[in-house]
Each structure stands twice: as C-alpha cells, then as structure tokens.
Amino acid sequence: MPQTHLVWLEAPEIAADARPGQFVMVRCGNNHDPLLRRPLSIHQVTAAGRIALLFSVVGRGTVLLSRRQQGDCLDLVGPLGNGFTIEPDSHRLLLVAGGLGLAPLLFLATKGLDEGCSVVLLMGTRNVSLLYPLSSLSSRITCFTTTEDGSAGVKGVVTGLIAECADQADQVFACGPISMYRSMACDGGLKRGRVQISLEVVMGCGVGACYGCTIKTRKGLQQVCRDGPVFELDEVVW
Ligand code: FES
Numbered sequence: 108m109p110q111t112h113l114v115w116l117e118a119p120e121i122a123a124d125a126r127p128g129q130f131v132m133v134r135c136g137n138n139h140d141p142l143l144r145r146p147l148s149i150h151q152v153t154a155a156g157r158i159a160l161l162f163s164v165v166g167r168g169t170v171l172l173s174r175r176q177q178g179d180c181l182d183l184v185g186p187l188g189n190g191f192t193i194e195p196d197s198h199r200l201l202l203v204a205g206g207l208g209l210a211p212l213l214f215l216a217t218k219g220l221d222e223g224c225s226v227v228l229l230m231g232t233r234n235v236s237l238l239y240p241l242s243s244l245s246s247r248i249t250c251f252t253t254t255e256d257g258s259a260g261v262k263g264v265v266t267g268l269i270a271e272c273a274d275q276a277d278q279v280f281a282c283g284p285i286s287m288y289r290s291m292a293c294d295g296g297l298k299r300g301r302v303q304i305s306l307e308v309v310m311g312c313g314v315g316a317c318y319g320c321t322i323k324t325r326k327g328l329q330q331v332c333r334d335g336p337v338f339e340l341d342e343v344v345w
C-alpha cells in the first residue's frame with residue numbers, strides 16, 4: 108500500500124485499556140514541532156501489550172512519523188474517545204471500510220470473533236494497490252472488496268455492496284470518508300439505531316478542551332474526540 112505505514116509499539120497500559128474505535132494522540136516529531144499531536148486509530152492490540160497504528164502519509168506530521176526507526180520512543184496519549192459497542196444481542200457483524208477506514212475495524216473484527224460473532228468485512232478503495240493485503244486478515248473474516256477502477260473485486264464503491272449484506276447483519280460498523288456516510292444515511296435499508304460510524308476529523312487537543320472538532324448532532328453540538336469518534340449514523344446531522 109503506497110505511502111501507508113504499519114507501526115507496532117510497546118504500550119502495555121494503552122493495550123490493557125483500549126477498546127476498538129478508540130484512538131491515541133501521537134507526537135510525530137522528536138520535539139514540539141509540529142506542535143499538535145495527530146489522532147490515529149488503534150489498529151490492533153496484542154495480549155503482550157503491543158498496539159499497532161496504521162496510517163497514510165498525508166502531511167508533515169505523518170511524514171515525520173513515517174521516518175521513525177525501530178527502537179525509537181514515541182510520545183502517546185490514550186486510549187481516547189468512545190469506541191464501538193457490540194450489543195449483547197448482536198451475533199452477525201457487518202464492517203464497512205472505505206480506504207484506510209479499515210484502521211480501527213480490524214481491532215473490532217478481532218473482538219467480534221473473540222465474542223463468537225460472525226464477521227463480514229466490505230473493503231473499498233480506489234485501486235488494487237490500496238487494498239489491505241487479504242493474507243493479513245483472519246481466515247474467519249468473510250471479506251468482499253470493491254475498487255473504483257475495477258482492478259480488484261467488484262468495480263464501484265463499497266457502499267454498493269452494503270444493501271445485499273446488511274439484511275443478514277445485526278449491526279453495521281463503518282469507517283471511511285464523509286461521502287460514504289452521506290450515502291449510507293440515504294440508504295433506507297439500514298436498520299435505524301444499528302449502524303455505528305467512526306468520524307475522522309482534524310483534532311487539536313484530542314481531549315475535549317479546544318472545541319476544534321465540534322460537529323452538529325441531533326443531541327446538539329458534540330466533540331468528536333470526547334463524545335466520539337464513534338456515533339450512531341442517525342445521530343449526526345449531515
Ligand atoms: Fe480539542 Fe476535540 S480536538 S475538543
């Protein structure tokens with residue numbers, strides 16, 4: 108996956124507390140430049156106290172992070188935010204990843220499998236080079252892929268597959284671009300109150316202090332970092 112990095116960190120306190128959908132704020136450089144930390148989803152967690160972060164290089168902070176070497180120390184704050192909730196009566200989970208939206212969903216898939224749920228994963232990207240390697244996924248996950256140029260899987264966007272899979276799912280969990288959520292919000296076939304989405308926004312503090320991540324919801328203004336990043340699809344005003 109070009110310009111994409113997977114970093115494993117020894118972070119036993121974070122690994123012990125982390126829930127799928129939560130994130131960490133990462134100081135990307137060796138000092139206070141850049142000043143703001145970057146929010147990154149927790150991608151995977153091991154019982155041995157390691158966490159994985161999966162990220163794309165999109166700006167100066169992530170360029171610096173991508174240059175860190177094995178053995179370096181990273182300054183992290185986390186786990187932060189409210190993660191995904193698998194309801195007690197849910198046994199069949201449908202996960203929808205748009206692009207690198209897969210980052211928090213793999214942790215959720217592992218938790219779902221551990222709890223005895225079946226997991227179907229829909230992954231959509233622009234082309235085959237951006238697809239997460241299927242060989243890195245558990246064989247217990249049923250996976251379907253789409254690419255916009257048709258270079259792998261079904262040609263089109265990932266939301267095109269949701270309708271036929273959502274009927275057989277007790278809950279839907281999604282992470283991807285806003286356009287994907289807008290399309291899902293218009294899909295009358297999705298069960299209301301059973302679709303959780305993870306919002307990716309620019310953050311300043313990550314802990315509810317700066318109000319830089321405020322969004323409109325049906326409950327009023329909320330902070331993505333503190334009240335989310337996971338929300339019910341119906342809750343957000345698009
Ligand atoms: Fe500061 Fe959310 S990033 S309030």
